Amino acid sequence: MVLSSLEDDPRSHKTAFLQKLFDFGLGVLIVGMVLTFFPGFASAAATPGFPPEAEGGNAGEAAETLLKWKSALDDQSRSLLSSWQGGDACSRNWTGVTCDSPGVVTGLNLSSMGLRGMLGALNFTALPHLLNLDLSNNSFRGPIPSSIGNLSRLSTLNLSVNSLSQSIPSTLGRLTSLRLLYLRYNLLSGRIPKEILTLNSLLELTLSFNNLTGAIPTSIRLLGNLTLLGLMDNDLSGSIPPEICAMNSLSLLYLGANKLTGSIPPCIVNMTKLTELSLWGNYLSGSIPTCIVNMTNLTLLSLQENHLSGSIPQEVGKLRCLIALTLYGNNLNGFIPTSVGNLSNLVELSLASNDLSGPIPQEVGDLRALTLLALSNNSLNGSIPPSVGNLVNLTILLLHFNKLSGFGTLRHLKELRLSQNSLNGSTPRSIGKLINLSVLSLHYNHLSGFGTLRHLKELRLSENSLNGSIPRSIGKLVNLSVLSLHYNRLSGFIPDEMNNLRTLRHFSIGDNNLTGRLPDKICLGGLLENFTAPNNHFDGPLPKSLKNCSSLLRIRLDGNRLTGNLTEDFGAYPNLKYIDLSHNKFYGGLSSKWGCSHNLTSLRISSNNISGGMHPMIGNMTQLRVLDLSSNYITSRLPRELRGLTSLLELDLGDNKISGNIPPEIGHLSTLQKLNLGSNKFGGSIPSQLGWCRSLWILNLSNNEIRASIPSEIGNLQFLSDLDLSHNFLAGKIPQSIGKLTILEVLNLSQNSLSGVIPQSFDNMLGLVSVNISHNYLEGPIPNIKAFRYAPYSAVAGSKAELCGVVAGLKKCSGRTYSEKGNKFMILVILLIVSFILLTSLFVGAILLACQRHKSAEQDSLEAQVRGDAFAIWGYDGNMAYENIVKATEGFDSKYYVGEGAYGVVYKAKLSANQVFAVKKIHASQQDDIFRLMSLKREASALANIRHRNIVELYGYCFHPRHSFLVYEFIERGSLRRTLSDDEMATEFDWARRARAIKGVANALSYMHHDCSPPWIHRDITSNNVLLDGDYEAHVSDFGTARLLRPDTSNWTSLVGTLGYIAPSVCELAQLVICAVIYQHL
Structure with a gap:
């Protein structure tokens, strides 16, 4: 009743209205004040989802x-x-x-x-x-x-x-x-900052492919929600922390390509959600944890290139989700488990480069999804199981370097590599059914005969026992880009169908018994880069298509009976790097076109019928290292433009008809190591500038018409090992300076008009092995050194004056010898001269000193060249200088010591993170410094033109008054001797790896003996001179005693090498034979 009475009261309505009006006005006033004093509030409030305290960001x-x-x-x-x-x-x-x-x-x-x-x-x-x-x-x-x-x-x-x-x-x-x-x-x-390991919301973290260092932090476990962790390809070290096993949400873990050590933590089995585990390319050791087979969600298990040992767990077949299993490059042994056949989803199986033995299990044929099967570099034996033929999706099959014999039924392959096994018999016709095959490599076996091959891109059958003729069906391989048939017993003609191969880039048929003509259209497709057919019986002209084959990089046609005009049949080859046409019947002259081959490093056309003069354009081939035009009919004079060949190592123009004087410009070829101008018609005198060629170690000027005396500058060639000046008209005395050639091995001065007494300086020539001074006018005693004591009488016979001394057949020297009389007279003369010099030197000394200080920069440069300071880099694009090497080793401090070779100490030089080199510094001993310098030079010469995966790669050399050294690739594990001397390393270096190392050394020796022209003989293969890299691949080093082996010259009779490694045949017969090097290897 009260309420109703109030609602009905008109005064109450008026009061309520006034109250509402007051409230509204107060609200408006408050809002106005807020907007007036806090203008930022409006903009903040207008953006939903962001707190009002945020400022900026509009x-x-x-x-x-x-x-x-x-x-x-x-x-x-x-x-x-x-x-x-x-x-x-x-x-x-x-x-x-x-x-x-x-x-x-x-x-x-x-x-x-x-x-x-x-x-x-x-x-x-x-x-x-x-x-x-x-x-x-x-x-x-x-x-x-x-x-x-x-x-x-x-x-x-x-x-x-x-x-x-x-x-x-x-x-x-x-x-x-x-x-x-x-x-x-x-x-x-x-390092990985620990602060980012506190980001609890993080789901994916990838820091791969950087240069991060240090250990993986144990606090990594705090990232409990992480599903992806990528730390691959850094420089992380230490062990895999067990704390990582607490990351239960991880499905992808990539730790490969680091420097992690230790074993795989067994607790990794707790990471049940893992689908991909990549630990490859580290230094992990121990066995593969057996518990890993319980990680049944794994689709990728990548453990390759570590140091894992033991056997592959038999239970690996439980990992039925696996798509890729890569375990290659470890020390795993035992059999391939048969349970691998249960991995029905497997696409890639790579177990190569381990120590696995036994047969390939038949169960491998159950892996129907497999596209790659790599079992190479093991000790597998038995025949290839027929079940492999069930692998209908297989595209790559690698079985090389095993002991397998016999073929299975193989289908659908794109790549088949069976090289270096024990396969024999005829190449089966069933291979012809491999219609998708693009690469077939069967070299280093005992196969004979061809199958019917189709759709191939690469066919490598070199170094087998293939005989008979090349089948015409090869001409149907229209997609072929590589055909390698060298080192077999093939005979007959090359079929005309070979002209159909328009996509060939590499064609190698050398060292067979093939006859007839080369395929005329071999380069019609314009793609041919490598064409090698040496040591066969080919005749007739060159293929016409070669004239305009500008793609050519390398040509070897030496050792055949080919004919043709060099001027007309050869075109311009701007990309050509190597050509050898020696021992054929080519004629004509050297045209100016050769000057367009600016990349050419080796030009060999010896033993042909080339005539005419040498074109001046030859001086444009500034990259040329070898120029061999010997045994031809080249006439006229040597062009002075030869001075432009500043990279030249070998110049052989012997046995031609070149006349005129030897140009003094030849002294500018400061890198020259071999100079043969023998058997020509050179006249005049020996230029004194020849003494600038301080790198020379073979000099042959024999059988010419050279007159005057031997220049004293010849004594500057202190690396010389072979000097032949015989059969000329040289007169006067043998210069005293020739005694500076303390490492000279062969000296021939016969058939000249030399007179006087043999200089006493010969006593310093302790390296001399063979000497011939016959048919001159020499007199007096023969020097009492080994070379003369063992020399035959013919080496001193025919002298028009009286010689006496140690050579059998000569009279013994009695009483006072010519030498003694001459010495007394010389002493008197020297005393008078010295007295005169002492008196006059006081007056002219100051003048001479002033002149010396004002020598021109050009003279200083020339003197530096003559002194022999040199620094050269081959095949390396980085910045490297003498100062960098010295700085990197802190002046060759002992803390960088790696080892010691026959003639020098090896140091490790790290110029940057990615530039690590081995530096062999010559010993500083003064007594036999020249011997070691010669050894260093010989090693540089040997390695300059050698490129082989089992021979240590030389990057350059330096000859400097303070330090002389070689710079070459750094091999991680050091010498074979070091590995065998350490119990732990020797255990790791098991028999399979040792066999692989032996193969590597054998391959290197085979390359030196058979693929180098002329062959190189190492002469000191020891465990100290065989280096092992991270994969235990062998690299032959220390070429300080290496020599060229020339079949047309006499054998050396000096004993070199390491005692215990020298073949008894060498000691007994005093002959250098290839068998001796093989003995060292065995």
């Missing part, structure tokens, strides 16, 4: 920041961001910029745009609302700005595939909302 301010960064990029990058114009980044559709509806920048995605610049110029604090930042696959450089740590809302950060450097900033640990962090493929260094 589109206008973001646009100003981004435009400022754009201006700091290069021209090309600015053009790619041409849409960035105006003052609003959101309303104008800027490339890569994402905004929310109210106009705040929340995303920046500039991936794969080719931008270049630095991130430091971008003010990230002006972009506080960024959720996604993707700058991947560009060319940004410099450090990652620490200010990125202020982007507290960031969910995705992707800076992959750039050139960012320095360390990862610890401020990234502030990105507490981050779920995806990608920094792979950069140049980041330092």
Whole structure:
């Protein structure tokens, strides 16, 4: 009743109305005051989802920041961001910029745009609302700005595939909302910052392909939600921390290509969600944990290139989800488990380069999904099981370097490698059914005969026992790019059908018994790069298609009966690097076209019928190292343009009809090691400038018409090992300076008109092995050195004066000898001269000193050349100089000591993170320094033209008054002797690896003896001179005693090498034979 009475009262309605009006007015007043004193409140409130305390980040301010960064990029990058114009980044559709509806920048995605610049110029604090930042696959450089740590809302950060450097900033640990962090493929260094390991929201972290160092932090376990962890291809060390096993959410773990050691932690079995486990390319040891077979979700198990040992667990068949199982390059032994046949999803199975033995299990044929099967470099035996023929999807089958015999039924293959096994008999016709085969490699077996082969791209059958003729069916292989048939017993003609092979790039048929003509259209397709057919019986002209075959890189047609005019039949070959036409019947002259071959390093056309003069254009071939035109009919004079061949190592023009004087410009060939001008018609005198060729170790000027005396400058050639000046008209005395040639081995001065007494300086020539001074006018005693004591009488016979001394057949020297009388007279003369010099030197000394100080720069350069200072680099593009080597080894400090060879100490020189070299420094002993220098020079000569995977690669050499050394590749494990002397290393170096090392040395020796022309003989194969790399591959080193073996010269009778490794036949017969080197190897 009361209420109803009040509602009906008109005064109450008036009072309520006034109250509402007051409340409304008060509200308006409060709002007005807030808007007046807190203007930022309105903008903050207008953006839902962001707290009112955030300031900045509007589109206008973001646009100003981004435009400022754009201006700091290069021209090309600015053009790619041409849409960035105006003052609003959101309303104008800027490339890569994402905004929310109210106009705040929340995303920046500039991936794969080719931008270049630095991130430091971008003010990230002006972009506080960024959720996604993707700058991947560009060319940004410099450090990652620490200010990125202020982007507290960031969910995705992707800076992959750039050139960012320095360390990862610890401020990234502030990105507490981050779920995806990608920094792979950069140049980041330092340790993994522990701060980023506290980002609990992180789902994926990849830091792969950088230069990170240190151990994997144990706090990695804190990333409990991580599903992907990528640390591959860094320099991380230490062991795999067991704490990583606590990351139960991980499905992808990539730790490959680091320096991790220790064993695989057994607790890894707790990571039940793992689908891909990659630990390859580390130094992990021990056995494969048996418990790993319980990780049944694995699709990838990649453990290759470690030091794992033991057998492959038989239970591996439980991993039925596996798609790829790669265990190659370890020390695994035992049999291949038969349970591997249960892996029905397996696409790739690689067990190569282990010590596995026994047969290939039949169960391998059950792997119907397999596309690659690699079992090479093991000790597998027995025949290839027929069940392999069931692998209908197999594209690559690698079984080489085993002991397998017999073929199975193989189908659907694209690549078949069975080289270096024990296969024999005829190549089966069933191979002809491999219609998809593109690579067939059967070399180093005992096969004979061909099958019917089709659709091949590569056919390698070299070094077998194939006989008979080349089948015409090979002409049907129209896709063939590589055909290698060298070192067999093939005979007959090359079929005309070979002209159909228009895609050939490599054609090798050398060292067979083939006859007839070469295929006329062999280069009709214009792709041929390598054409080698040496040591056969081919005749007739060159193929016409070769004249315009500008793609050619290498030609070897030596040792045949080919004819043709060199001037007309050869064209211009701008890419040619090597050509050998020796021992044929080519005629004509050397045209100017050869001057266009600027890349040519070796030109050999010896033993042909070439005539005419040498064209001056030959001086344009500045890369030439070998020029051999010996045994031809070349006439006229030597062109002075030869001085342009500044890289020349060997110049052989012997046995021609070249006349005129020896040009003094030849002294500018400072790198020359062999000079043969013998058996020509040279006249005049020996130029004194020849003494500038300080690298010479073979000099032959015999059988010419050279007159005058032997220049004293010949004594400057202190590396000379062979000097032949015989059959000339040389007169006068033998110069005293010839005694400086202390390592000379062969000296022939016979059939001249030399007179006087043999200089006493001969007593210093302790390296002399063979000497001939017959048919001269020499007199007096013969020097009492080994070379004369063992010399036959014919070496001193025919002298027009009286010789006496130690040679059998000569009279003994009695009483006072010519030498003694001459010595007394010489002493008197010397005393008078010395007295005169002492008196006059006081007056002219100051003048001489002043002249010396004012010598021109050109003279200084020439003197430096004559002194023999040299630094040369072969096949290396980096920056390397004498000072860098000395600095890297701190003046050859003992802490960089690696080992010691016959003539020098080896040091490790690390010029940068990726540049590690071995430096062999010559011993500094003064007594036999010249012997060691010669050894160093001989080793440089031997390795300069040798390229083989089992021979240590030489990068360069340095001859310097202070330090002389060789620079070559660094081989990690050191010498074979070191490995065998260490119990742990010797155990690891098991029989399979030893057999592989023996094969490597044998391959190197085979290459030196048979593939080098002329052959190289090492002469000191010992365990110290065989180096082992990380994969136990053998590399032959220390060529200090190496010599060329020439079948047309006499054998050497000096004893070199290491006692205990020298063949008894050498000691007994005093002959150098290839068998002696093989003995050392055995």
